[in-house]
Amino acid sequence: MGRTLTYPKRSSNTVNRYKHRATYDLKAIHTIVNSSQVLHVSFSPGPSDPFPAILPMIGQMGSFDYPSAGIDEPLDCYLHGYVSSRIMNLARDSEGDGLPICVAASRVDGLILSLTPNSHSYNYRSAVLHGYAKLVTGEAEKLYAMELITNSVLSDRWEHSRVPPDSAEMSSTVILKVKVVDGSGKIRDGGVSDEKKDTTNDEVTSRVWTGVVPVWETFGEPVPSPENKVTEVPDYITRFVADKNNQNRRYAQEAVHMTLPLEEQH
Amino acid sequence: MGRTLTYPKRSSNTVNRYKHRATYDLKAIHTIVNSSQVLHVSFSPGPSDPFPAILPMIGQMGSFDYPSAGIDEPLDCYLHGYVSSRIMNLARDSEGDGLPICVAASRVDGLILSLTPNSHSYNYRSAVLHGYAKLVTGEAEKLYAMELITNSVLSDRWEHSRVPPDSAEMSSTVILKVKVVDGSGKIRDGGVSDEKKDTTNDEVTSRVWTGVVPVWETFGEPVPSPENKVTEVPDYITRFVADKNNQNRRYAQEAVHMTLPLEEQH
Numbered sequence: 001m002g003r004t005l006t007y008p009k010r011s012s013n014t015v016n017r018y019k020h021r022a023t024y025d026l027k028a029i030h031t032i033v034n035s036s037q038v039l040h041v042s043f044s045p046g047p048s049d050p051f052p053a054i055l056p057m058i059g060q061m062g063s064f065d066y067p068s069a070g071i072d073e074p075l076d077c078y079l080h081g082y083v084s085s086r087i088m089n090l091a092r093d094s095e096g097d098g099l100p101i102c103v104a105a106s107r108v109d110g111l112i113l114s115l116t117p118n119s120h121s122y123n124y125r126s127a128v129l130h131g132y133a134k135l136v137t138g139e140a141e142k143l144y145a146m147e148l149i150t151n152s153v154l155s156d157r158w159e160h161s162r163v164p165p166d167s168a169e170m171s172s173t174v175i176l177k178v179k180v181v182d183g184s185g186k187i188r189d190g191g192v193s194d195e196k197k198d199t200t201n202d203e204v205t206s207r208v209w210t211g212v213v214p215v216w217e218t219f220g221e222p223v224p225s226p227e228n229k230v231t232e233v234p235d236y237i238t239r240f241v242a243d244k245n246n247q248n249r250r251y252a253q254e255a256v257h258m259t260l261p262l263e264e265q266h
Numbered sequence: 267m268g269r270t271l272t273y274p275k276r277s278s279n280t281v282n283r284y285k286h287r288a289t290y291d292l293k294a295i296h297t298i299v300n301s302s303q304v305l306h307v308s309f310s311p312g313p314s315d316p317f318p319a320i321l322p323m324i325g326q327m328g329s330f331d332y333p334s335a336g337i338d339e340p341l342d343c344y345l346h347g348y349v350s351s352r353i354m355n356l357a358r359d360s361e362g363d364g365l366p367i368c369v370a371a372s373r374v375d376g377l378i379l380s381l382t383p384n385s386h387s388y389n390y391r392s393a394v395l396h397g398y399a400k401l402v403t404g405e406a407e408k409l410y411a412m413e414l415i416t417n418s419v420l421s422d423r424w425e426h427s428r429v430p431p432d433s434a435e436m437s438s439t440v441i442l443k444v445k446v447v448d449g450s451g452k453i454r455d456g457g458v459s460d461e462k463k464d465t466t467n468d469e470v471t472s473r474v475w476t477g478v479v480p481v482w483e484t485f486g487e488p489v490p491s492p493e494n495k496v497t498e499v500p501d502y503i504t505r506f507v508a509d510k511n512n513q514n515r516r517y518a519q520e521a522v523h524m525t526l527p528l529e530e531q532h
Contacts, residue, residue: 011315012311012315012317012319037374037388037481038372038373038374038388038390040306040308040320040370040372042306042308042318042319042320042368043318044310044318045278049277049278050366051278051366051367051368051396051397051447052308052309052310052318052366052367052368053278053308053368053394054306054308054320054368054369054370054394056370056372056390056392058388100316100317100318101317101318102308102317102318102319102320103320104306104320104322106304106306106322107304108303108304108483111419111420111485113420113423113427113488113503114427114491115427115428116427116428116429116431116435117412117413117416117423117424117427117429117431118431118435118438118439120416120419120423120427122303122304122324122419124304124322126322128319128320130317131317146383147383150383150386153377153386153388154377154379154479157379157383157386158383160474160475161379161380161381161382161383161386161474162381162382162464162467162470162474163382163383165382165383165384169382169384172384173384181317191489191491191492192491192493192494194493198428199493201428204428205493205495206495206496207496208426208427208428208496209426209488209490209494209496209499209500209503210490210491210493210494210496211488211489211490211491211494211499212488212489212491213420213485213486213488213489213503213507214485214486214487214489215303215483215484215485215486216483216484216486217374217481217482217483217484218481218482218483218484218515219377219479219480219481220479220480220481220482220515220518220519221480222379222475222477222478222479223457223477223478223479223480223519223522224475224476224477225380225457225458225476225477225478226457227458227460227465227471227476228458228475228476228477229471229472230472230473230474230475230476233475233477234475237379237475237479241479249484249486252486253486253489256489
């Protein structure tokens with residue numbers, strides 16, 4: 001059981017709506033980030049542009065300094081993705097702590113179909129981190145992050161691909177490291193929740209179907225490329241596909257019936 | 267085929283990386299936004315906070331002034347979601363055009379497993395909009411947006427639930443309307459792409475499996491709530507579940523083999 005580390009509550013990350021669904025627990029937040037295939041990263045492009053920018057990126061929580069750190073311990077967020085030159089230049093040119101950014105991860109686990117539109121909702125998990133981004137310059141740390149991020153796409157893929165990257169690949173790869181300042185998460189599970197004015201109205205309840213449609217991400221049968229020369233789909237890939245499908249489906253289906261303490265959901 | 271409307275290219279929305287995957291086509295961008303269950307909305311909280319904020323929200327493109335406007339025509343983005351008081355207050359207090367925000371939608375359609383980590387990728391669809399957000403104050407427009415957004419969660423749900431909302435529900439509902447200034451989209455489909463230095467290396471190609479794992483969102487069997495009194499799951503729900511599952515699976519599987527002109531993908 002032991003200690004539970006939480007992010008500090010600051011004005012920028014304190015959840016004001018549906019507080020009972022909020023978590024500041026490192027483990028819950030890091031787990032949502034690490035199980036998301038896409039992260040949305042926001043930054044301000046500068047004084048000449050009024051609009052914040054959002055990029056979809058791939059990323060993972062990890063610690064180069066303490067590689068054995070657990071998911072419930074302080075970690076950095078490493079990002080790699082369709083990095084426009086803008087965010088890279090801004091991070092490269094940023095002074096002091098780095099470029100202030102926001103990282104968000106969200107997934108939908110179910111559609112909550114209640115009696116009235118206003119009480120419709122999703123079962124979902126979402127996490128937000130704020131922090132300062134800098135380019136990773138050290139070769140060893142870049143390699144650490146590349147392996148971490150490749151294996152987040154598909155477990156154990158790094159060691160089963162052509163590694164290490166050569167020097168051209170190393171220099172063309174750009175990794176952002178985010179020193180996290182605060183974070184928060186929100187988790188909604190359970191079923192339908194309606195108001196008494198509707199649940200006691202026979203005309204309404206006899207007419208409106210209520211319940212939950214579970215939603216999850218499915219991984220399909222792997223499709224070999226025309227150039228592929230390995231006859232069988234390797235075990236680590238078929239196992240990944242089967243495990244993910246089981247986990248994802250089970251989470252969405254169990255979320256309908258349960259409201260567990262946040263710590264036990266991961 | 268007629269005209270194709272596109273968003274203007276400004277510095278804030280011009281795609282600089284993988285330009286051949288970019289689209290400025292209204293139809294492609296609006297379709298990605300409207301088929302996304304969650305939108306990520308970014309705004310700047312103000313001078314005292316260095317970090318941009320991101321909220322997961324539910325939203326849809328639509329036009330109250332021209333309700334019959336097609337998906338390929340100029341539309342506004344209506345947002346409803348877990349709206350912190352911060353974004354609502356900022357939008358309410360914003361002067362002139364409204365609060366500058368960024369709206370992003372992304373989905374993953376497949377894992378591209380190539381010979382080297384550097385050539386790994388996703389099949390994906392993503393869209394970004396920039397615009398000015400204001401609160402919807404007119405009752406009729408609010409009702410229009412509530413119906414639009416409810417039906418985006420599940421087709422035809424609005425008319426099958428207890429409507430219209432009563433006055434307490436109307437006043438507790440807050441809708442943001444975003445006047446879109448620019449937008450862009452990116453679509454990646456197809457298979458593995460590797461460099462000659464690896465595809466001609468027998469040691470590598472005999473050892474590394476390459477191909478695509480399709481990924482799509484699955485909707486499960488609807489689970490009635492304990493309070494539900496409608497014995498059969500209604501047709502419009504079972505049809506929605508079946509249609510979505512077919513569409514999503516087919517898109518992910520077909521994306522592996524095809525690189526269609528962007529206009530034909532939707």
